[in-house]
Amino acid sequence: MYLQSTTFMAHTFPVTVHEYPSTRADGHPMYAYEHEVSSLAPTRNALVFIGGLGDGPFGVPYARTIAKKAGLGTPGYSVFEVRLSSSFSGFGYGSLAKDVKEISAFVAYLRKTLDKDKIVLMGHSTGCQDCMEYADYEKYGNERVGGLILQGPVSDREALSPVVDAAVLKGYVEYAAARIAEGRGDEMMPKGRLPDTFKDSPLTAYRFHSLAAVGGDDDYFSSDLPDDKVAAFWGRLQQPVLIVPSGKDEYVPAPIDVGKLVDRWKSFCKPGIASDLSGLIPGANHRVDDGSAQEWLAGRVAGFLASI
Structure with missing residues (x-):
């Protein structure tokens, strides 16, 4: 879902900038940003964070909180944020298919150039749609990943329903x-x-x-999708998935029971795919601005990464 305005506090933090070959028609390279981790040991694995509509690198507050926890595992994970062509206001020209190609190019860079072992994708909001689309390996023949994390999966068309006739x-x-x-x-x-x-x-x-049509390409998480659609989306997942919606997501219309919706999604996954660590983040808004909610989320993410 698209956030119209956000208030940020000024601060600085270190990152490593990676330039890598892309799939862009103009041949221009693309960039990703690696967060500093707490561990002194080299990290063998990578968590790739993908924001939602209007987001770009560093636009979602909890990514750095997760980076601090993810780097402490054995072996640890580095957290990367990719600047896709759909980042920030570029989403209006984009598509999930284009995102998948660009993400796959970065996964290939992580695997072949940085020699990363396990690579996990984490989506926030519309980034969750990217993750679900990415899992359609038969369609894209893209680089495979070892797991998916879906934070704040919401239906854009259902989010519009309370504010548009x-x-x-x-x-x-x-x-x-x-x-x-x-x-x-x-x-x-x-x-x-x-x-x-x-x-x-x-x-x-x-x-x-x-984004707005019933059955549109972004329509992965609507509560009214028929069983055959839901089964096709979740049944094709071949890697473990952690589902962590926000407990008080302002973009979810009141009649929708997100807990029951998550249970429905999990019921269509193959055995062992949906993580038992899945659940609603207590008290969290869409972006998980609250510090204690961020810590809860980071703990679940760290536990999931350690389990796969």
């Missing part, structure tokens, strides 16, 4: 669908045909439809 939203989605049918899916949506949430960032007809 249903008939109005339906009209926006139909407009986008018509542009796609005309072969104009890469054209920008007029501001007058976008919810206020998205009016500060350019958004193609394709990406808006992907």
Whole structure:
């Protein structure tokens, strides 16, 4: 889900910048940022953090908290944040498919250049959609990973339902669908045909439809998805997955019981795939701003990494 405004405190912290070959058509390299870890021993494994709509490296507060815990294991994990072409306001031009190709290029760099052993993807918000899409190895033939962590998985279309009249939203989605049918899916949506949430960032007809339409490419976590869809998404997972939604996520409409939704997702996973450490982060908002909630999350992540 897209966050319109956030207040940040000024501070500094050390990172290592990695430049690596990308899949971009212009051949321009891409960049990732490695957090400093607490361990003095070299880390053999990597946790790749992927933010949500409007996020980019260092845009989600708890990544550094996780980095401090993840580096303490034996063997430890380094935490990396990737600047995708869809980072920050670039999400409006992007797609999950494009993200998967760029993430796979970074996973290949970690494995072949940095000689990392186990590589785990962690998504926040729409980054969780990237993780679920990444798991479709048959579709993409992408670099495989050793596990997935989903924090704050929410349905974008359900998040819009309390703030946009249903008939109005339906009209926006139909407009986008018509542009796609005309072969104009890469054209920008007029501001007058976008919810206020998205009016500060350019958004193609394709990406808006992907986020807001029933069955759009981003529609992984809606509570009303039929069983066959849910079974297809979660049944194809071949690696362990930790599911940690926020306990008080402001983007989840009140009627939805997230605990029951997580149980439903887990029920469609193959045996041994869904981690028993999965659960709602107590008292956490969407971004897990609270310090104690961050510590709870970091503990669950560290436990999961140690278990796989």
